[in-house]
Amino acid sequence: MFHPLQVREIERLTDDAVAVTFAVPHELRETFRHTPGQHIALRRTVDGQEIRRTYSICTPATDEPLLRVGIRLVEDGAFSTYALKELAVGDTVEVMAPAGRFTLAPRPGHFVGIVGGSGITPVLSIAATLLAQQPDARFCLIRSDRTAASTMFLEEVADLKDRYPDRFQLIHTLSREEQQAGLPSGRLDEPRLRSLLPALLKIDSVDGWYLCGPYGLVQGAER
Ligand SMILES: Cc1cc2nc3c(=O)[nH]c(=O)nc-3n(C[C@H](O)[C@H](O)[C@H](O)COP(=O)(O)OP(=O)(O)OC[C@H]3O[C@@H](n4cnc5c(N)ncnc54)[C@H](O)[C@@H]3O)c2cc1C
Numbered sequence: 001m002f003h004p005l006q007v008r009e010i011e012r013l014t015d016d017a018v019a020v021t022f023a024v025p026h027e028l029r030e031t032f033r034h035t036p037g038q039h040i041a042l043r044r045t046v047d048g049q050e051i052r053r054t055y056s057i058c059t060p061a062t063d064e065p066l067l068r069v070g071i072r073l074v075e076d077g078a079f080s081t082y083a084l085k086e087l088a089v090g091d092t093v094e095v096m097a098p099a100g101r102f103t104l105a106p107r108p109g110h111f112v113g114i115v116g117g118s119g120i121t122p123v124l125s126i127a128a129t130l131l132a133q134q135p136d137a138r139f140c141l142i143r144s145d146r147t148a149a150s151t152m153f154l155e156e157v158a159d160l161k162d163r164y165p166d167r168f169q170l171i172h173t174l175s176r177e178e179q180q181a182g183l184p185s186g187r188l189d190e191p192r193l194r195s196l197l198p199a200l201l202k203i204d205s206v207d208g209w210y211l212c213g214p215y216g217l218v219q220g221a222e223r
Pocket residue numbers: 039053054055056057069070071072073074075076077078079080081118121122
């Protein structure tokens with residue numbers, strides 16, 4: 001079932017991505033409470049035709065649900081073009097309750113996220129909730145983006161590093177930029193992960209892996 005929700009805030013994350021926050025009325029608080037990693041479906045009807053797309057919730061799970069998604073522009077994409085070029089604060093969008101099983105309910109342990117591009121969105125919610133709610137948990141985030149300027153949620157991830165220096169580890173690779181201080185360049189492909197992972201972690205002692213991003217990256221990481 002879809003619920004009409006008002007857009008409360010639109011924040012530009014990069015040249016081609018925005019974060020959209022919806023106002024959740026008090027009576028829908030329980031409906032929109034999410035487990036970190038879940039997504040929502042958004043629906044728009046144009047000329048009688050329904051466009052329905054899925055976006056991951058990027059905010060941590062808290063008692064007072066903060067419903068925010070990060071949307072990256074896809075060239076000629078019907079919904080993302082509307083979200084970036086037309087959608088405005090105060091507009092109403094039809095939103096379905098959070099769903100999905102790509103989740104982590106906070107528990108002690110060592111968890112790893114390997115993400116590419118907008119794949120950061122659910123993993124940001126997972127890592128932020130875990131670190132805030134579970135003092136005996138650690139999270140290692142290995143992320144890949146084309147350039148620093150195109151990286152979604154750069155600040156939010158940097159905040160995690162400042163807030164949890166002992167429990168949050170970040171490796172950020174940029175595939176289209178020359179190597180910068182502390183940032184290895186090049187694609188995060190299978191050979192790269194094979195050399196990187198054993199140097200970073202005890203692979204056998206990882207309690208959960210969260211892979212999200214382009215097909216090739218997820219396949220390589222799985223192997
Ligand atoms: C579980 C899940 C979570 C997701 N989370 C996020 C997220 O957090 N952030 C995010 O940005 N995205 C996310 N996505 C992707 C998102 O759902 C959309 O797929 C994405 O925004 C593109 O939608 P669109 O309507 O803009 O593009 P579409 O209109 O679906 O078009 C996509 C591409 O296909 C091409 N195309 C469309 N129609 C045709 C056609 N008839 N012939 C040939 N080519 C065509 C378009 O040119 C475009 O390049 C998620 C997807 C899933 C499944």
